[in-house]
Amino acid sequence: MNRIAITMGDPAGIGAEIVLKSLSILTAKSIPVVVGDIKVFDQLCSRLPSLPRFSFKHPGNGSLGDVEFSDIGCIDTVEAGLSDGRCGEASYRYIMEALKFVFTGEASALVTCPISKASLSMAGIPFPGHTELLAHAGGVDSYVMMLANPKIRVSLATIHIPLATVPAEITEEKIFRCIRITTRSLQERFSIKNPSIKVCGLNPHAGEKGVIGHEEDGIIRAISRAQSMGMDATGPYPADSVFHHIDCDAYIAMYHDQGLIPVKTIDFERTVNITLGLPFVRTSPGHGTGFDIAGKGTANPTSLIEAY
Template sequence: MTPLKIAITPGEPAGVGPDLVIELAQQEWPAQLVIFADETMMQERAAALNMPLKLTPYTHGETRIQARGELFIQAIPTAVPVEPGVLNSDNGQYVVETLRQACQANIEGDFDAVVTGPVNKGIINKAGISFSGHTEYFAHQSNTIDVVMLLATEGLNVALATTHIPLEYVSRAITRERLHKVIHIIHTDLKLKFNITQPHIYVCGLNPHAGEDGHIGREEIETISPALDELRAEGIHLTGP
C-alpha cells in the first residue's frame, strides 16, 4: 500500500511549531512527512534541542516513508534569521508562503492532507497581510464558499458555527441560514468521511443555560431552535440547544 503523504507547515518560525515538527521526526510514522520550511532555521532548532535531524529535499511525486530522525523538506527561506521566542513581522510573508505552497500542492493532488503548526495572526497582519486564520485562508485558496472548522479526536468531533470573529459579533453571525449550512456540511461529512451512518449532532446554546427560556438571551428561541426544527424535518438527528 502506498503510504500517505502529509504536508506540514511549522507555522510561526519563532514559536513552538518547528520544535514540535522536530519532535515528530524522532518517531517512526507510516506516512511520508514533508515540511514546508526554512532549512537553516530547522537545523538550528534541531541543534538547540539536541535532536538529530536529516532534511531530505522533496521531489515532486516521490513517495517514501522517512527514517527516524529524517524529514523531507520543501525549502522556503525566511526573510530574516529567526531568534526563538522573538517575533518578527519581517517573516510574516514567509509564514503565509509556506501555507500557500502546501495548500496548492494538496489541491494539485500531491498530498493527502496538510497539517499546520500554530501561527501568530498579529505578526502576519503587521506584515501587511490580511489573515484571520488557517480555516479562512485555505477556504480562499481553494475557492470554497462554505467551510466548517471541525476539531476531531477519537469518539468526539466538535464543529464551530463561527470562527475568528470578535465576541461582540458572534450573536449576529449565528443565523438560521448559517446553522443550516454548518449542520448540513457536518451531517454529510460525518457520513462520507467518518463512516458514521446515522450521525447524532448535539447543538449547544449561545447564552448561559441556553437562555433560560429567554431570560438570559433570546437567540435560542428566535434563531437556534427554529433552525433545528427545520433541520429535524429533513431527517437530521439533532439534540439541543
C-alpha cells in the same frame, strides 16, 4: 506512496521543534513533505543538540521512511518567541506552497503547524487565521472549524471574531449550515452513517424560553430545518451542562471559547483542529504557537502526531 504536506508554522514558534520530534513516528505512516525554512531548523538544532536530526530529501524523491523538505528560503535567522511581520509573511508562504502539493495531487492532505494571527496581520495578510485562508484558497464560503480528540468533537458556529459581535452572527442560516456541514463530514470523513449532533444555546440556560435572550429562536428554527431533512440534531442545550456527559457524535458551539474550553479540558494534548467543508483534508495541532516555550526544547509533539 502517499505524501502529506506539513507546514512548519510561525518560524518563531514551536513548529519546527514539534515537527522534528514527531517525524520518526510520521515516517512510518507515509512520506511527510515539510514546507518551511531549512535554516530555521538548522538554527534550532544548533541551539538544541538533543533534537533528532534527519537527512531530508527533495520533494518527490523520497520513499517510505524518508522525509522530504520544500525549502522556501525566506527566513535566515529568527529569535524564538518573538514574531513579527517577517514571520507572518513566511507563515503565509509556507501555506501557499503546501497547497500547491495538495492541489496538484502530490500530497493527499495538509497538516499545518500553528501560526500567529498577530504576525499575519503585521504582514498585511487579509485573513485572521488558517481556517479562513484555506477556505478562500479552496474556493468555498461554507466551512466549519471543528476541534476533536478521541473523546469529543465540537464544531463552531462562529470562529475568530470578537465576543461582542457573536450574537448578531447567530442566525438560522449560519447554524443550519454548521449542522449540515458537520453531519456530512462525520459521514464522509469519519464513516459515521447516522451521526447525532447536540447544539448549544448562546445564552445562559439556552435562553430560558426567551427570558434570557432571543438568539435561541434562530437556533431552534435551524435545528427544526435540519430535522426535517433527516439530520439527527437536537437542542439548544445549556452549554454549562451539555458537555458533562458525552453522548453524541459531535456538538455545535456558538462561539470559540464555548466549544474549545470543554474539548481542551477533556484532552488537551490530543486535541486536533479540523477544517470541515474544504475540497481537501486539513488538520492542525489544537494548540498555538507556544511563543513562551519556543526554543526551550519542552514542546510536546502529541497533537501534531494526532493531526497527522
